């Protein structure tokens with residue numbers, strides 16, 4: 001069996017980066033919340049090593065989150081990070097205290113002793129840059145541990161128990177601002193835990209195909225195609241796993257981009273010969289949304305209607321036992337809240353939240369542990385063309401969450417669709433498409449006065465958004481040159497009736513999100 005690392009999550013906003021770094025080093029890893037793990041799970045998962053994540057709680061609180069006791073009886077290496085370090089110390093007989101000297105952001109630590117985590121990376125006597133984010137700190141070490149690095153705010157910045165192969169750090173090796181962090185994690189997974197680093201996307205594909213076969217048996221599966229990369233990868237993976245047991249349903253919500261519906265139908269029907277039901281449901285979506293313009297309610301309504309339509313289609317084909325979805329890891333993390341104070345819900349992405357209880361199908365979500373770029377790798381493994389796999393992400397609710405503050409109508413969707421198509425065409429023509437994570441137009445509810453020809457206009461404002469990102473969790477706005485922005489602006493205003501002003505969004509994430517809603 002492939003080596004597996006278990007990451008126990010205490011709710012840090014950056015836990016998923018731990019999984020990412022571990023997988024980048026060729027080791028499979030999964031994240032599970034601390035309160036969703038029992039002894040049977042630990043036995044079945046059989047981790048080669050365990051990493052305890054950071055988190056927003058304080059060990060000094062009553063009933064603070066803790067690692068299951070069995071974790072320390074399994075004889076496997078453990079690495080505690082930030083809160084993970086603190087709970088580890090407390091649970092093993094040390095003490096954590098609330099400190100006056102908080103550290104947030106860049107910090108420097110002194111490497112005081114040799115340690116397996118540092119081999120080939122940091123030498124004794126050097127000062128190294130790390131990223132810290134803590135108020136509490138370890139005040140007394142658990143028995144068997146020694147200090148290997150210190151900082152002003154954290155006298156126990158890194159500690160080791162060589163006999164047990166337990167290591168713990170106050171800083172966050174998983175973030176970019178700890179420049180050698182990935183190597184430290186690799187020293188833990190490969191050096192200390194002895195993982196071979198042979199995990200690849202091709203192995204993941206085979207594993208998932210097998211897992212889908214196991215889960216589904218001879219049941220029927222219905223898969224919702226949105227036109228995006230994720231659901232397409234799910235569909236092709238499932239087709240490979242279970243062939244004709246799969247029926248894909250493409251629901252045209254009316255919120256698709258220009259030409260999207262035709263592309264999806266041709267790819268799946270003609271290229272792959274996958275059973276595809278094409279439902280044009282735009283009238284139903286517009287009617288269900290009515291005058292609603294609260295983003296969360298729009299998502300819930302769209303998600304709910306999606307499920308209704310799936311159910312209808314499932315019934316039409318004589319029933320399905322499973323519904324397959326392209327839920328990704330960032331969707332899971334940003335949408336899930338669990339007790340113990342973990343990540344707050346920012347948006348309930350419709351493909352995770354809001355599934356009505358009455359839904360009679362179980363979920364198949366083979367991409368749940370993957371990041372976007374990993375999904376692309378998987379798509380390539382499955383033979384999807386690069387031009388398809390490398391397409392920008394597109395949210396399930398589509399244009400419906402890009403028309404804020406006004407009721408959705410076929411007319412305003414049409415206006416936005418045209419502007420968006422021009423923008424993307426210019427980006428492609430300039431050779432910028434692959435340098436950008438996601439680019440799209442937003443139709444604002446504001447009308448402004450303009451002058452075209454000799455006439456006064458009073459039309460909508462269109463905002464352009466383009467961001468760079470590696471995983472959609474954080475993003476920077478794309479720095480277009482002004483000449484490009486000017487060209488797109490005049491094309492949109494000249495070619496799209498209904499828009500007379502164009503603005504560019506220079507907000508990063510955080511504090512903004514990528515979508516406007």
Ligand code: XMP
Nearest residue numbers: 348349350393394395396397472513514515
């Ligand atoms: P935000 O706006 O949260 O977006 O920074 C991060 C990524 O998620 C996409 N997104 C969604 N995807 N359903 C989806 O399937 C949704 O409701 C949704 N909202 C945002 C967004 O396009 C970006 O890629």
